[in-house]
Amino acid sequence: MKSLFKVTLLATTMAVALNAPLAMAAEAKAAPAPTQPQQAPKNAAFKNEDQQSAYALGASLGRYMENSLKEQEKLGIKLDKSQLIAGVQDAFAGKSKLSDQEIEQTLQSFEGRVKTAAQAKMEKDAKENAVKGEAFANKFAKEKGVKKTKSGLLYKVEKEGTGETPKDSDTVVVNYKGTLVDGTVFDDSYTRGEPLSFRLDSVIPGWTEGLKHIKKGGKIELVIPPDLAYGKNGVPGIPPNSTLIFNVELLDVKPATAQTDNKTPQSAQTAHGKSAAVTKASK
Template sequence: MKSLFKVTLLATTMALALGATQAMAEDTAKATTDTTATAPAAPAATAPAAAEPAKFKSDDEQAAYALGASLGRYMDNSLKEQEKLGIKLDKDQLIAGVQDAFASKSKLSDADIEKTLQTFEARVKASAQQKMEADAKANEDKGDKFRADFAKEKGVKKTESGLLYQVDKPGTGNAPKDSDTVVVNYKGTLTDGTEFDNSYTRGEPLSFRLDGVIPGWTEGLKHVKKGGKIKLVIPPALAYGKTGVPGIPANSTLVFEVELLDIKPAPKADAKDATKPADAADATKAE
């Protein structure tokens, strides 16, 4: 769906047309498959021979077919995404438009086509916006309920910012500071259990400066020490907020299980720089 809104009007027109042709072919194939599925199995001796590989008269002919098939698959996926927005295009009319265009007898003028597609594009964008807002509200509601339920579990604590955490193993030594580099293993999921990141499966811990990640991590990891394990339930405001990122929808509450493997203090000069205000000389230069 995201890629659909980035294509130009001309590209949208081409993709829609080619997608319709592919959809017609798929419908025909599906009908054939359904009919075959209900027929009694033929004896082995009379089983039909395997279909021969497609043959083309030239490389150009095969390339043209491959291009059409590739664009058709892309547009078929786009049409399915549009149906999720409540927009269902009439495949018969799509096919008729393709055939009429190739026969140079389109029922619409170029101006009519452009105006219609502009209106259609606006509908798609409006529907997508409505769906995103509805999904964001649903995510917010689910997150609120999840956090309320989690807060009742044994050992769960809530900070002033709204962060919830549950220490499984406290660890030893000192808690990390903003300027420290920490090394962690972790698993991240949405409230429904959908996993979006996992350093364990990658087989490689993550190393980062504590003040260089989302606020929920910066605050949460200060409640555990080296060797410790903690569960963080992070509200959207301390994660990716109302925008989200790929794999994490807008207004998502995030659940992390984190193991703090190591803490590497920043060099003294870096730690000092991290705590002082902007350099006065730089500020003077800016003026």
């Protein structure tokens, strides 16, 4: 969800960018700055580059606001697009129907509504996801070869591998695919073409525990309950109370050394889409 602060910040930035030249008009007349030669427009629909740039700026702002309206609708808040456009036009014309104080008060009230609606939706989604996750786990538990640990982790070893079982302080190299119970893929190292390397105790509990059931060269399927993943809050791309399914291939195990024993590999600290789907959530 796009935050209200981002929306208002963009509006403020736009206002500064567009209105600053007007505030400096008097000085500009007295000492005009040298102008840059106009370049030919890149699109025949515009007479010059300034026109095209202005249109691009407006189109970018319009797309941003359109996406923001859609996000609000997901929360049950349906804003009137015609009034949004009217507000922009009136502001440019200096004919706002609201005073600065009324605008501030209205936006503060709106922000409160958004936060309340977002919290309600998160709680609703968490309850629904918990039910769906439990149903999926119960079905998976009945499959041949599936085992359940005391923590609630479900796993099925597809290939045991050879060598030593990884320890918490070891660095492991894996390929994996992560999905939600509805089949949505939220992370896939195979698609990226880049295995992930991390210290075993730097990731979500379901992984730290699960990978100890295979060795180098092994393959395992993990069904991780929310309390061993991201719990009631979730993370970007992973809704609250989600049960996660991972198919993991353990490519290598690198024992800890005196130099690396207390360090977490850089690759395990990267943003979502690379490894945040398995790294521990920030407290």
